[in-house]
Amino acid sequence: MSLFFAKFASKLIMVLAVVVALIFGVVQCHDPGTVGQETRLAKEQAGAATDSAADAIGTVGGLYDRVQASDDLTKENERAILSAPGAGAPVAPAVDAAGRDSLCRRPAYRGSVECVQRAVASGVAEAGAGGAAP
Amino acid sequence: MPGAPLPEGSTTGDWIAFGDAQTGQLDKANDRTLSSIGIIERCEARDQEAIAAAGKRWWQFWR
Numbered sequence: 001m002s003l004f005f006a007k008f009a010s011k012l013i014m015v016l017a018v019v020v021a022l023i024f025g026v027v028q029c030h031d032p033g034t035v036g037q038e039t040r041l042a043k044e045q046a047g048a049a050t051d052s053a054a055d056a057i058g059t060v061g062g063l064y065d066r067v068q069a070s071d072d073l074t075k076e077n078e079r080a081i082l083s084a085p086g087a088g089a090p091v092a093p094a095v096d097a098a099g100r101d102s103l104c105r106r107p108a109y110r111g112s113v114e115c116v117q118r119a120v121a122s123g124v125a126e127a128g129a130g131g132a133a134p
Numbered sequence: 135m136p137g138a139p140l141p142e143g144s145t146t147g148d149w150i151a152f153g154d155a156q157t158g159q160l161d162k163a164n165d166r167t168l169s170s171i172g173i174i175e176r177c178e179a180r181d182q183e184a185i186a187a188a189g190k191r192w193w194q195f196w197r
Contacts, residue, residue: 041189062169086146091146106137
């Protein structure tokens with residue numbers, strides 16, 4: 001009798017364990033807390049994305065204003081520099097050429113029209129300065 | 135950001151004006167970099183706040 005009861009009890013415990021595991025799994029899948037959290041996250045992130053878009057538009061707008069202000073200052077400074085006494089003094093040709101050659105070695109100017117022309121002229125001059133053909 | 139136009143003439147004034155214009159370009163480039171980094175940093179902070187706010191339960195009033 002006790003053996004029968006023990007077998008029955010062990011089977012009952014096994015069945016109960018499976019049922020509990022199944023119920024737990026279903027509850028986890030349909031946990032309103034998790035679903036609500038995902039909804040809240042989507043809502044919060046949508047709000048954050050809207051704020052970020054407005055921030056980016058405002059920042060870029062401010063950036064363009066400052067670019068315009070910087071360009072205006074450059075023009076104003078140029079007028080002041082060129083109208084200052086002595087501004088027309090010539091720079092020694094060798095220094096001027098060295099300065100331009102230096103700038104032309106920079107990636108920012110390498111493809112500019114003046115630099116390409118200088119490179120071509122320099123190549124032609126070097127070819128012309130070559131020794132006599134053997 | 136492109137460099138300032140090369141000096142048109144070869145006078146002292148032309149070269150000094152070029153130096154100033156180049157500084158203006160540098161200012162613009164720095165401003166653009168800082169603005170871009172600022173947009174990204176603020177965007178990331180908002181995203182983190184959104185995640186924290188979404189994970190907060192009603193009884194976690196201190197968070």
